[in-house]
Amino acid sequence: MKEDVSVESVGSESDIQALIKKLEFLERELADHKDQKKTERRQYFLFVCLVIVTVFLFVVVAWANPTIGDLEPDTISTLNKAVNVVIVLFVPFVFGVLGAAARVLIAGISTGQQLGLIVSSGFMAVFSWIGIKSGVLIAVVAPHLEKQAITSDQILQAPGNFYTLALVAIFVGMFSSNLYIFINQKVEQLTVRRNSEGAGGSR
The missing domain is CATH 1.20.5 (Single alpha-helices involved in coiled-coils or other helix-helix interfaces)
Structure with missing residues (x-):
């Protein structure tokens, strides 16, 4: 007791x-x-x-x-251009979002969980559209185009210019989301492999 x-x-x-x-x-x-x-x-x-x-x-x-x-006339003109640019850039944003959403759906991932990825891919498409419309990308690839007797004015004034830029926005959206999905999957695979190796070593 x-x-x-x-x-x-x-x-x-x-x-x-x-x-x-x-x-x-x-x-x-x-x-x-x-x-x-x-x-x-x-x-x-x-x-x-x-x-x-x-x-x-x-x-x-x-x-x-x-x-x-x-407001001075220059300020009013700048604000007018800024509003017009915002409205125009909404178009590549939509196309980039569509491309990213398509890539996410192909990967079998829920679009609700990757909403931030889809929206950020849309912004990447907007940035690519700005680079093309500003002529920066054309200036970079101009030497390669001149070898084929193609000028930048011909590209920008081509009849299918809008569809070309829309396709570029879709591809950029898909590429951005694809890059994130690829890296995320690699990280998950490495994490699972390390955890399995740790569990096997502890045994």
């Missing part, structure tokens, strides 16, 4: 110590959570104050200089 009582007392003491350690851990977690909340509130308060000060300064400057809001 005495041995049973001593064993039970030892077990109860270990349980109490484990419970005390768990409570101390929870207290630390709660303190860290409170500190994090305070930091977030402080950052939010500073951001709100910064916005209020900025708006106040803008109102004061506008009141002191009534003509500060007048």
